[in-house]
Amino acid sequence: MKILVINWQDWLNPLGGGAEVHLHEVFKRVAAKGHEVTLFCSRHAGAPKHEILDGIEIFRFGGRNNFNFVVPPYYLCKFAGRDFDVVVDDVNKIPFYSPLYVRKPLLGLSHHFFGKSIFRQAGKIAGSYVYYSENLLNKIYRRTPFAVVSKSTLDEFRERGFDTSDFSMVTNAINPAEYPMRVCEKYPDPSVAYFGRLKKYKSVDHLVLAFAKVIDKIPNAKLHIMGRGDFREYLERLARQLNIEKSVKFWGFVSDEQRAEILSKVHCVVNTSMKEGWGITNIEANACGTTVLSANSPGLRDSVKDGVSGLLYEYGNIEELSDVMYMLLSEHELNERLSRGAVEWAKSFSWDYSADAMIEACRKTIENYRKK
Numbered sequence: 133m134k135i136l137v138i139n140w141q142d143w144l145n146p147l148g149g150g151a152e153v154h155l156h157e158v159f160k161r162v163a164a165k166g167h168e169v170t171l172f173c174s175r176h177a178g179a180p181k182h183e184i185l186d187g188i189e190i191f192r193f194g195g196r197n198n199f200n201f202v203v204p205p206y207y208l209c210k211f212a213g214r215d216f217d218v219v220v221d222d223v224n225k226i227p228f229y230s231p232l233y234v235r236k237p238l239l240g241l242s243h244h245f246f247g248k249s250i251f252r253q254a255g256k257i258a259g260s261y262v263y264y265s266e267n268l269l270n271k272i273y274r275r276t277p278f279a280v281v282s283k284s285t286l287d288e289f290r291e292r293g294f295d296t297s298d299f300s301m302v303t304n305a306i307n308p309a310e311y312p313m314r315v316c317e318k319y320p321d322p323s324v325a326y327f328g329r330l331k332k333y334k335s336v337d338h339l340v341l342a343f344a345k346v347i348d349k350i351p352n353a354k355l356h357i358m359g360r361g362d363f364r365e366y367l368e369r370l371a372r373q374l375n376i377e378k379s380v381k382f383w384g385f386v387s388d389e390q391r392a393e394i395l396s397k398v399h400c401v402v403n404t405s406m407k408e409g410w411g412i413t414n415i416e417a418n419a420c421g422t423t424v425l426s427a428n429s430p431g432l433r434d435s436v437k438d439g440v441s442g443l444l445y446e447y448g449n450i451e452e453l454s455d456v457m458y459m460l461l462s463e464h465e466l467n468e469r470l471s472r473g474a475v476e477w478a479k480s481f482s483w484d485y486s487a488d489a490m491i492e493a494c495r496k497t498i499e500n501y502r503k504k
Contacts, residue, residue, distance in 0.1 A: 133167045133168070133217045133218060133491075133494055133495070133498070134167070134168045134170075134214075134215060134216045134217045134218075135159075135162065135167055135168065135169050135170070135216065135217065135218055135219075135220060135494060136170045136172060136211055136214075136216040136218075136219045136220065137155065137159060137169065137170065137171045137172070137219075137220045137222060138171075138172045138173070138203060138207070138219065138220070138221050138222060138228060138230065139151070139152070139155055139171065139172075139173050139222035139224065140173060140174055140196065140199055140200075140222075140224055140225070141173055141174060141176070141196065142155075142156075142171060142173045142179075142190055142192070143155060143156035144176075144179065144185075145173075145174075145176045145179075145196075146176065146360075147176070147196065149328075149329055150243065150304065150408070150409065150410070150412050150413075151222065151224050151243050151409070153304075153412065154243070154281065154302075154304055154412075154486075155171070155222060156186070156188075157305065157307070157483040157486070157487075158302065158483065158486050158487050158490050159171070159188055159487075159490070160186035160187055160188060161483060161484060161486075161487035162487050162490055162491055163186065163187030163188055164187055165487070165491065167491070168189075169187065169188045169189070170188070170189045170190075170191065170211075170216070171188050171189070171190045171191070172191050172193070172203070172206070172207070172210075172211060173190065173191075173192055173199075174192060174193070174194050174195055174196050174199040174202070175192040175193065175194065175195060176192075176196065179192055180192070181193070191210070193206045193210075194206070200226045200227075200228055203228045203230075204228070204229075204232075204233050207230075207233065207234070208233060212233075212234075212235070216236055217236075217237065217494075217498055218236065218237040218238070218239055218494045218497055218498050219234050219236050219237070219238050219239070220239050220240075220241055220279075220494070221234075221238060221239070221240050221241065221276075222241045223240050223241065223242045223269065223273070223278075224243065225265075225266075226265045226266075227265060227266070227268070227269045227272070227273070229268070229269075229272050229273075231272050231273055231275070231276050232272060236501075237494075237497045237498045237500075237501035237502075238276055238277075238497070238501075239276075239277055239278070239279060239493060239494060239497040240273055240276045240277065240278040240279070241278065241279045241280075241302070242278050242279075242280050242281075242285055242289070242409075243280075243281050243285065243408075243409025243410065243431075244281075244282075244284070244285050244288065244407060244408060244409035244410075244430065244431050269292075270292050270293065270294075274293075274294065277298045277299060277300070277493075277496070277497055277500065278294075278296075278299050278300075279299070279300040279301070279302040279489075279490060279493045280299060280300070280301060280302070281301075281302060281303055281304055281409045281410045281431075282301075282303065282304075282409060282410040282431050282434040282435075283301075283434055284410075284430040284431045284433065284434050285409055285410075285430075285431065286299060286301070287430075288430065298496070298500065300489060300490075300492065300493035300496070301489065302486050302489045302490045302493060303410065303481065303485075303486055303489075304409075304410045304411075304412040304415070304435070304481070304486070305412075305415070305481040305482050305483040305485065305486050306412070306415050306416060306419050306478060306481055306482075306483070307483060308419065308478075308479070308482075310388060310392060310419075311392055311416065311419035311420055311478070312392065312396055312419070312420055312421060313419055313421075313475055313478065313479065314421050314475060315421035315422075315468070315471045315472060315475060316396040316397065316420065316421050317397070318397055318398065318399055319354065319397045319398060319399070321352045321353065321354050322350050322352065322353045322354070322399055322461040322462075323353070323354045323355075323356060323397065323398040323399050324339075324343060324346075324353070324354070324355050324356070324398060324399065324400055324401070324402055324457060324461070325355070325356040325357070325358065325394055325395060325398040325400075325401050325402070325417075325422075326339055326355075326356070326357045326358065326359070326401070326402055326403070326404070327358040327359060327386075327391060327394075327395065327401065327413050327416070327417070328358075328359050328403070328405075328413050329359050329360065329361045330357070330359050330360060330361030330362070330363040330364045330367060331361050331362070331363055332362075332363050332366075333405065333406055333407070334361075334363070334404065334405045334406075335404040335405055335406055335427070335447075335448070336357065336363065336367055336404055337363075337366065337367060337370055338404045338448065338450055338453060339355070339357075339402050339404050339453070340355070340367055340370050340371055340374065340376075340380070341370070341374070341450050342450050342451075342453040342454035342457060343355045343376065343379075343380070343454075343457070344374040344376050345450075345451075345454040345458075346454055346457050346458050346461065347376055347379055349458055349462075350458065350461055350462070353379060353461060354379055354380075354381070355376075355379060355380045355381070356381050356383060356394055356398060357380065357381065357382050357383065358383040358384075358386045358390075358391060358394060359383075359384075359385075359386075360384055360385050364382060364384075367382070368382060391416075392420055395416060395417050395420035395422055396420040396421060396422065398422060399422070399423070399460065399461055399467060400422060400423045400424065400425050400442075400457065400460045400461070400467065401413070401414070401417035401422050401423070401424050401425070402424075402425045402426070402453070402457065403424065403425070403426040403427060403432055404427050404447075404453070405427060405429055405432060406427065406429055406447055406448070407429050407430050407431060408429065408430070408431035408432050409431050410431050410432075410434055410435050411426065411431055411432040411434070411435035411436070412435070414426055414432065414435040414436055414441075414442065415435055415477075415478050415481055417474070418441050418442070418474035418475065418477050418478040419474075419475070419478035421471050421472075421474060421475050422471060422474060423441070423442050423443070423460060423467055423470040423471050423474055424436055424441060424442030424443075424474065425442055425443050425445065425453070425456055425457060425460060426442060426443075426444055426445075427444070427445060427446075427447040427448075428444040428445060428446055428447060429447045432444075437473070437477050439470075440470070440473040440474075440476075440477060441470065441473050441474040441476075441477035441478070442470060442474060443456055443460070443470070
């Protein structure tokens, strides 16, 4: 097949996240299986307009802030006349509304809807722009089949009135070679970590507030926060206000090797986000032999096997988060059992399986289009 993928960013973009990791890991394997994959995305500093990486031909036009306006004219001028068998529209934040102008088999790819959670991140004006843009999706994409990354996302589509009978599941996964896939030696001091973008809707401030309560019971506990984002300054200020800044380390950007090392050495990883497509960082932590304590939020609950690979707590409940965190740091037998279960859970996720699922979703989309 000849496949065109449209996404806001490529995986090399410094502002990329889990959606870009998913795109890269899935479609580089799709390309390796003999299919032609082209990516149409926005430009970023230092990136050429055209290159081929990991078997994927990349074309970059427009900027991150205006890419949704760039997509229709550039698609019509540059790509509509080419012989693509299927177009994959990676719907992320503000949709491209591709069903209005793509006259080829079209497959949507969705990680999650922001819904009202966008208002925690963006405020009223920008948040309303994203919120109502997503709501237009209900009408414009009504007859478009989708590949989704989790049951939570599938449920969201059902709640929006979509017929999901021709939807496909293409889950996030890991590359086992990048992780220990065993329980490793932990830091001497009881340690907790967060890994991911530092954005307001990720609610990492909940973790800092809960950790301050843990410090009262375990004075030598440590918190490692890995990742970049515009919420970091607020989190650093909050740590100072709580007088725990000496127990909290902000790593900023970390390499893949550093990430695996830190995730392996901490006693638990905490994920506080109010909403995700799936929660790949939970599986990455599990692959390092580390228990996950995660908010029972859409998407995140799909990536945690509660009581086996980690534990879930009620999103926004700082007291519960603190209590469960303390329990994991103090009850060693419980944590060791969950850590072993975490490794077994992580083994069940493979990018190869996800690539095969994407190929099948594309084929099904083409076949159904031809029947119309």
